[in-house]
Amino acid sequence: MTDNSIQNFSKGERLLPYASLFQTDHESQQLPIFVNRVHESFDLVMHAHDFIEICMVTEGTGFHYIGDDQMPVSRGDLFFIPVGISHVFRPSSTAKGRSLIMYNCIFTTGQLDKLLQAVYADPQISDLLSELNKAGQWLHVRDRNEEGQQLFHKLHDEFTSRKPGFTANLCATTIELLIMVYRRWLEKSQPQTMQQQQPTPSASASMQQIVEQIDANCTAELHVADMAAQLGISERHFQRGFKKATGMTFLDYVQSARIDLSCKLLLRTDARISEIAVQVGYQDMKFFNELFKKKTGVTPRQYRLSPK
The missing domain is CATH 2.60.120.280 (Regulatory protein AraC)
Known part of the structure; x- marks a missing residue:
């Protein structure tokens, strides 16, 4: 300087x-x-x-x-x-x-x-x-x-x-x-420029973009109303279209994306389980543990210790 x-x-x-x-x-x-x-x-x-x-x-x-x-x-x-x-x-x-x-x-x-x-x-x-x-x-x-x-x-x-x-x-x-x-x-x-580098989207491009947005920002606060507004449709219409496109409800998809991310963090980092829970968007450890077991069949600790 x-x-x-x-x-x-x-x-x-x-x-x-x-x-x-x-x-x-x-x-x-x-x-x-x-x-x-x-x-x-x-x-x-x-x-x-x-x-x-x-x-x-x-x-x-x-x-x-x-x-x-x-x-x-x-x-x-x-x-x-x-x-x-x-x-x-x-x-x-x-x-x-x-x-x-x-x-x-x-x-x-x-x-x-x-x-x-x-x-x-x-x-x-x-x-x-x-x-x-x-x-x-x-x-x-x-x-x-x-x-x-x-x-x-x-x-x-x-x-x-x-x-x-x-x-x-x-x-x-x-x-x-x-x-x-x-x-x-x-x-x-x-x-x-970045879009031109991506593969040509399918007919359901708008909903696909929403799915990609969730995948990229699953730890943020995501609301159906915001997503529906992006597509210019009602929340009810959005929920039906989302489940048709993904086979899952909006909430279930977000939760699954967060648990998938927590699985990666459990294996790739030495962070405490409580820290990982916060990183993926959950302050309530009891809820996180129950959700994790529901999605994976094991607790976060068991997942980290299991051979991969």
Whole structure:
């Protein structure tokens, strides 16, 4: 960041340098990537930094004040924040005690260039991310299929456990995260281009798109009224058409999609069962356990321990 950028800060703002993220551990200060998991509060003032930050909301709701913008945020909101952008997250005062929890992946501009060069990244990816950083333009996308959640969990585990080879894994997983951000941006900014890359839809394309939307966002709050409104039909008509297209009711399909996702998380992660329940959209552990057994025939613990 230039001196001018620092001088442009208003009263109450602060600059966070990359070195300030580490404590006195000299070895840690040499790490190419910093990762943390934080409970956002009202303590941190509006700030900018001399590094690039990719951050994602994993629990709770709140607001993101960034530049001159303010937006509500919830689980799955992901941001690419370049050098010099002033921002801060605040928990929602109506969250009834639920924390606003974030994961952050942080690295310098030089490290971004090294990561992209190391894997011979497509020029489009390198150009977009580099230009965003140079122009001071932030990016907002949404997680899909828990891909971002899993990548951040892996990053945090590697950063905190310091297992042999963890530095290489940090870099490799950050590259995956950067590519995911690019793909979500492409889907958001060029939907027609992305649609052209998909197979030709069937005659029931509208309902099929709804099914794909549920598959991609099964952990979100999904309502029949919203889905029916997208198709311009009544809820009753939607329910009949949905069951005809899938063989299941809307509620049963959403529940099955969530249980399928929880099965993957049970096998692919070391997260506690209670954490996985929350990740897939269930706060009530008793209900989650009963639903899981109803769908799979075994408890979540038995599923995790069973040979696959």
